[in-house]
Amino acid sequence: MTAATGEMNLILGIDLGTTNSVVAIVEGGKLKVLEESGTAILPSVVGLDERGELLVGAPARNQYVLFPDRTIKSIKRKMGEDVTVTMGTNQYSPQEVSAIILRTLKERAERHLGFPVRRAVITVPAFFNELQRDATRAAGELAGLEVVRIINEPTAAALTYQPHPTDPETLLVYDLGGGTFDVSIVRIERGVVEVLASHGDTQLGGDDFDQLLLNHLCDGFQREHGIDLRQSPAARSRLLHAAEDAKIRLSDEAVVSVEEEFISEKDGAPLHLQVEIHRGEYESLIGRLVTKTLKHVDAALADARLNATDVSKVLLVGGSTRTPLVQMVLADRLGQPVNSDLHPDLSVAMGAAVQGALIAGVDVGPVLVDITPHTLGIEVYGRVNDSLTTHCFSRVIHRNTPLPANRSELYATCADGQEAAHLGIFQGEQNDTRYNRKIGELRLEGLADADAGNEILVRFALDLDGMLKISATERATGLERQLTIENAVQRGRRDAKSRADQTAAAETSLRDDLESNEASAVVEVQSPEVAAAVQRGRKLISNGQNVLAAANPEDAEELRDLIERLETAIAACDIPSIDDASASLEDLVFYLQDA
Numbered sequence: 382m383t384a385a386t387g388e389m390n391l392i393l394g395i396d397l398g399t400t401n402s403v404v405a406i407v408e409g410g411k412l413k414v415l416e417e418s419g420t421a422i423l424p425s426v427v428g429l430d431e432r433g434e435l436l437v438g439a440p441a442r443n444q445y446v447l448f449p450d451r452t453i454k455s456i457k458r459k460m461g462e463d464v465t466v467t468m469g470t471n472q473y474s475p476q477e478v479s480a481i482i483l484r485t486l487k488e489r490a491e492r493h494l495g496f497p498v499r500r501a502v503i504t505v506p507a508f509f510n511e512l513q514r515d516a517t518r519a520a521g522e523l524a525g526l527e528v529v530r531i532i533n534e535p536t537a538a539a540l541t542y543q544p545h546p547t548d549p550e551t552l553l554v555y556d557l558g559g560g561t562f563d564v565s566i567v568r569i570e571r572g573v574v575e576v577l578a579s580h581g582d583t584q585l586g587g588d589d590f591d592q593l594l595l596n597h598l599c600d601g602f603q604r605e606h607g608i609d610l611r612q613s614p615a616a617r618s619r620l621l622h623a624a625e626d627a628k629i630r631l632s633d634e635a636v637v638s639v640e641e642e643f644i645s646e647k648d649g650a651p652l653h654l655q656v657e658i659h660r661g662e663y664e665s666l667i668g669r670l671v672t673k674t675l676k677h678v679d680a681a682l683a684d685a686r687l688n689a690t691d692v693s694k695v696l697l698v699g700g701s702t703r704t705p706l707v708q709m710v711l712a713d714r715l716g717q718p719v720n721s722d723l724h725p726d727l728s729v730a731m732g733a734a735v736q737g738a739l740i741a742g743v744d745v746g747p748v749l750v751d752i753t754p755h756t757l758g759i760e761v762y763g764r765v766n767d768s769l770t771t772h773c774f775s776r777v778i779h780r781n782t783p784l785p786a787n788r789s790e791l792y793a794t795c796a797d798g799q800e801a802a803h804l805g806i807f808q809g810e811q812n813d814t815r816y817n818r819k820i821g822e823l824r825l826e827g828l829a830d831a832d833a834g835n836e837i838l839v840r841f842a843l844d845l846d847g848m849l850k851i852s853a854t855e856r857a858t859g860l861e862r863q864l865t866i867e868n869a870v871q872r873g874r875r876d877a878k879s880r881a882d883q884t885a886a887a888e889t890s891l892r893d894d895l896e897s898n899e900a901s902a903v904v905e906v907q908s909p910e911v912a913a914a915v916q917r918g919r920k921l922i923s924n925g926q927n928v929l930a931a932a933n934p935e936d937a938e939e940l941r942d943l944i945e946r947l948e949t950a951i952a953a954c955d956i957p958s959i960d961d962a963s964a965s966l967e968d969l970v971f972y973l974q975d976a
């Protein structure tokens with residue numbers, strides 16, 4: 382192919398998103414996502430600066446909170462409607478605003494290629510009606526593009542994953558972005574994709590997670606200082622950024638800290654916000670919204686007249702699918718692992734470019750990112766098949782996580798005065814470590830003299846070459862030990878079953894150790910679930926003790942009984958009993974505080 386025909390054939394792939402937009406091309410048989418200023422993502426925001434100059438992307442997004450009257454975002458929600466939007470003193474149709482975004486992406490491609498580009502494939506949600514599709518086409522034309530095809534976003538994701546499987550495959554594409562959610566069931570065969578069913582919620586996405594976290598931060602601040610930060614636009618805007626940042630970090634970190642200095646003032650003295658958020662706490666805030674997406678998954682499957690078992694692959698699209706809870710809940714509902722080997726932010730634009738290449742007659746293979754083929758984690762004291770054991774596998778980096786991967790989890794010591802924490806490092810998919818492969822061990826010695834529940838932060842960092850770096854840190858003191866395992870994803874050849882047989886005989890129950898007088902010899906750590914239940918229980922015991930003195934004799938006796946029940950349950954690490962006693966104690970403390 383000559384340079385000239387190459388130029389004529391080139392078709393841009395454009396993901397024109399509600400929050401962000403991306404452009405990709407196939408150049409020399411290879412897919413390329415085009416970046417500028419170090420990022421491929423162009424925020425779908427348009428604005429005018431104080432001199433009336435046009436702003437597109439990050440600069441427009443950054444001025445939105447301060448100058449909403451001259452900034453337009455989420456214009457995709459209005460596509461196909463007969464309305465105008467105001468920016469400064471001018472009126473624009475949704476097509477005109479979208480055209481500004483599309484022209485910016487076209488110019489980016491032209492700067493990269495060094496010649497003009499005329500043709501594009503643009504993606505739209507599967508639920509877009511004809512009016513919305515026509516408006517998108519018109520926006521492309523206003524931007525100087527011939528829109529050779531409008532394709533559905535799930536179709537694009539499927540094309541990125543597998544442009545031309547010979548046997549038909551049924552894929553479930555779960556797309557959770559910043560402002561919208563949809564799930565589609567698609568069937569693909571030899572480059573032809575059919576959307577069998579699609580469901581979603583155009584008002585649900587990562588922005589809602591930010592909002593919940595923002596409220597959580599503001600509620601805490603209000604309880605402490607009596608000031609509602611939501612009432613101050615400047616504080617609100619800072620906190621919204623901080624909430625999104627914390628949310629993104631919580632996808633990898635077990636606990637993050639949010640610090641905003643001089644966020645407010647009281648009696649002339651500055652007030653700072655400093656809060657620690659545990660992943661579990663964040664997950665309980667967003668749990669209801671995540672579960673809500675499952676209703677749509679069920680509805681899409683029902684519409685396609687399929688069961689979860691008919692789905693051969695689950696593809697994740699949209700930045701919010703990086704949230705571990707989202708992946709866990711979805712895998713659980715569908716009874717199969719979810720695939721993270723597509724790039725969640727870029728795969729739709731990539732798929733549009735693949736479609737463009739197919740139209741132009743250029744061949745291109747699937748575009749997958751490197752993932753870890755096995756789950757990596759540690760051996761802890763926790764629940765396996767309803768019984769407590771020291772062989773519970775606690776997952777740190779899940780199978781299918783894109784590389785490089787960096788994850789942390791929070792554990793806690795099991796016994797009062799525990800001097801060391803022993804971490805067996807395992808690879809595998811079973812809940813019982815005896816059926817997985819041991820790939821290393823790490824011992825953190827010299828722990829502070831503390832009650833059970835002393836927090837140990839464990840971090841795993843797995844690089845593209847399969848090298849795993851593990852660190853264990855006692856949070857209270859910063860005491861740390863590290864271990865590096867070369868080639869972690871291939872090690873541990875010992876037959877897992879024979880290991881299970883050997884260790885079954887030698888198994889000792891932690892409960893026996895706890896009941897004996899040698900508690901300080903115990904070296905396991907508790908699973909995050911046990912640790913969280915114990916932590917909550919201890920906090921409630923302390924709250925209960927605080928209200929004891931003021932309670933009447935009858936209530937005081939009930940309080941003492943409940944505290945004792947909870948202490949017994951904590952000593953036995955019995956989560957259901959801890960939860961049960963915690964709930965009763967919480968109710969009583971609440972009642973007494975209120976009285």
Ligand code: AMP
Nearest residue numbers: 400558559587588629632699700701703
């Ligand atoms: P999209 O609309 O697909 O560009 O997705 C944007 C949304 O993904 C925003 O709400 C982001 O805050 C969110 N997001 C991006 N990265 C992450 C991450 N690592 N974990 C959780 N959410 C993320």
